[in-house]
Amino acid sequence: MLGRIAIVRNVQRTALKRSTGCSVLRQFSVQAALFKQPVPPKGRSKTVDDINKCVLNAKYAVRGRIPLLAEALKTQLAENPESLPFSKIINANIGNPQQLDQKPLSFYRQVISLIQNPDILNQLSPAELSKLYKPDVIERAQRLLKDAGGSVGAYSQSQGVAGYRETVADFIANRDGEPANANDIFLTSGASGSVAHILQLFCSSPENGCLIPIPQYPLYTATLALNNASALPYFLDEESGWSTDPQQIEDVVKDAIKRGVTPTTIVVINPGNPTGAILSAENIEAIFEVAARYGLVVIADEVYQENGFDDVEFISMKKVLRVLQKTQPGAYDNVQLVSLHSISKGVSGECGQRGGYMELVGFSEEVKQVILKLASISLCPVVTGQALVDLMVSPPKEGEPSYEQDQKERNAIHEALKERASLLHRAFQSLEGVSCQKPLGAMYLFPKIDLSKKAIAKAGSLGMTPDEYYCKELLEATGICTVPGSGFHQVPGTFHVRTTFLAPGTEWIESWKEFHEKFWDAHRD
Numbered sequence: 001m002l003g004r005i006a007i008v009r010n011v012q013r014t015a016l017k018r019s020t021g022c023s024v025l026r027q028f029s030v031q032a033a034l035f036k037q038p039v040p041p042k043g044r045s046k047t048v049d050d051i052n053k054c055v056l057n058a059k060y061a062v063r064g065r066i067p068l069l070a071e072a073l074k075t076q077l078a079e080n081p082e083s084l085p086f087s088k089i090i091n092a093n094i095g096n097p098q099q100l101d102q103k104p105l106s107f108y109r110q111v112i113s114l115i116q117n118p119d120i121l122n123q124l125s126p127a128e129l130s131k132l133y134k135p136d137v138i139e140r141a142q143r144l145l146k147d148a149g150g151s152v153g154a155y156s157q158s159q160g161v162a163g164y165r166e167t168v169a170d171f172i173a174n175r176d177g178e179p180a181n182a183n184d185i186f187l188t189s190g191a192s193g194s195v196a197h198i199l200q201l202f203c204s205s206p207e208n209g210c211l212i213p214i215p216q217y218p219l220y221t222a223t224l225a226l227n228n229a230s231a232l233p234y235f236l237d238e239e240s241g242w243s244t245d246p247q248q249i250e251d252v253v254k255d256a257i258k259r260g261v262t263p264t265t266i267v268v269i270n271p272g273n274p275t276g277a278i279l280s281a282e283n284i285e286a287i288f289e290v291a292a293r294y295g296l297v298v299i300a301d302e303v304y305q306e307n308g309f310d311d312v313e314f315i316s317m318k319k320v321l322r323v324l325q326k327t328q329p330g331a332y333d334n335v336q337l338v339s340l341h342s343i344s345k346g347v348s349g350e351c352g353q354r355g356g357y358m359e360l361v362g363f364s365e366e367v368k369q370v371i372l373k374l375a376s377i378s379l380c381p382v383v384t385g386q387a388l389v390d391l392m393v394s395p396p397k398e399g400e401p402s403y404e405q406d407q408k409e410r411n412a413i414h415e416a417l418k419e420r421a422s423l424l425h426r427a428f429q430s431l432e433g434v435s436c437q438k439p440l441g442a443m444y445l446f447p448k449i450d451l452s453k454k455a456i457a458k459a460g461s462l463g464m465t466p467d468e469y470y471c472k473e474l475l476e477a478t479g480i481c482t483v484p485g486s487g488f489h490q491v492p493g494t495f496h497v498r499t500t501f502l503a504p505g506t507e508w509i510e511s512w513k514e515f516h517e518k519f520w521d522a523h524r525d
């Protein structure tokens with residue numbers, strides 16, 4: 001009761017204080033007092049103005065304005081299929097293979113089905129089981145379950161299941177011909193989880209920063225924005241197949257230091273997203289030279305290492321580092337490398353299952369413990385995602401029962417991707433005002449579109465960047481959803497569009513060509 005009276009008095013006092021002639025409020029407070037209604041104190045609801053500015057500043061173009069418009073059009077199509085000039089949305093905006101009809105590899109899913117439902121293993125007789133699953137599927141499922149402590153529903157070690165990390169270490173050792181240690185491997189929720197950990201560690205304020213390639217994958221600028229750290233762009237050279245210029249990298253480092261920003265890390269995406277370029281061993285050596293001179297942690301984003309075409313060999317950064325360390329003893333001992341891989345890409349395409357790993361090279365035990373602490377804050381990555389990492393790095397081997405079927409499926413995916421990449425590349429080459437570097441790997445093309453002054457002015461009048469305007473018009477005319485090059489950053493004054501070549505069929509390529517011709521004619525200067 002006393003509390004209520006106090007509240008009423010408060011209301012009266014506040015109303016009186018604010019009133020200065022406002023009789024309505026005074027009347028209200030008198031009424032409230034009369035009826036002795038409790039007026040609970042109320043805090044202000046939070047609005048966008050209250051949100052952490054770092055979060056507000058972070059941008060992520062692959063799920064930006066154009067994909068949002070695509071979602072709205074998808075809903076419109078579902079409600080009224082005749083209302084648009086196309087019958088479906090083609091999601092060429094994101095490297096999400098299974099959204100675009102890529103079939104999951106049977107071996108993976110058979111093993112996963114058993115570890116998710118171990119009753120099948122435990123309750124069926126061996127004869128019944130062998131009718132459903134090949135022996136190597138059963139063996140792998142049993143091993144994965146045992147390594148995980150019996151159930152994938154239990155938290156694992158924060159660093160990832162030890163047995164799975166052993167498999168990853170074996171894979172790296174075979175790939176590079178250099179030893180790898182399971183203690184240096186962290187299993188993560190996709191490569192994105194690794195990036196979040198490493199950038200959080202070394203990029204924590206505007207006074208330190210990370211060198212990122214331009215064009216870049218927006219995960220990097222977004223994560224740096226979340227950490228309120230500086231992105232230090234270095235430009236890839238489009239005309240020479242998106243090559244990396246070590247002199248320019250060094251200039252960026254020197255310039256940052258002059259401005260009071262300490263460069264701590266450098267990102268190298270190889271094979272490149274969105275460029276599709278693959279770095280040569282010489283290119284990689286030159287990057288390590290700069291990294292060694294300025295003490296930069298090298299983040300090697302190698303999630304597309306399986307996506308190579310035209311026999312251009314992918315060489316891991318770890319392998320090149322080890323060669324440098326052997327041939328020039330002492331000169332590269334200080335280099336620290338974090339290399340990333342993921343189940344989302346390659347022929348696996350298991351983006352939704354969130355699995356990946358990072359290998360740490362050249363870090364002290366103390367630093368690794370801090371990374372472990374960071375990993376333990378989110379307990380552990382999804383355990384089935386971890387199991388898929390094991391499956392990705394150790395597919396059925398020749399002579400094993402699932403080998404032939406698995407190879408057939410892998411080759412079919414690989415060939416389809418290669419064919420579509422070259423088809424789309426040829427289509428872009430044939431379009432007026434468009435040039436496009438030949439993709440050597442990854443899943444994307446990044447054509448340059450020399451938009452006219454008229455198109456640029458029209459975009460400005462709509463409050464859009466010119467490439468965003470092109471993407472919007474493309475989407476509204478054909479249903480093809482792409483990402484404006486500005487989301488990946490680009491040389492000022494140039495305009496690009498990023499598209500995946502994952503979408504099946506060729507009709508969408510034809511409708512893009514038709515759209516472009518009309519757009520071009522309508523926007524001639």
Ligand SMILES: Cc1ncc(COP(=O)(O)O)c(C=O)c1O
Pocket residue numbers: 095189190191192193217219269273301303341342343344351355356
């Ligand atoms: C270059 C690059 N790195 C990292 C990622 C994130 O991959 P994940 O799904 O493993 O988090 C992507 C996704 O498209 C990517 O293109």
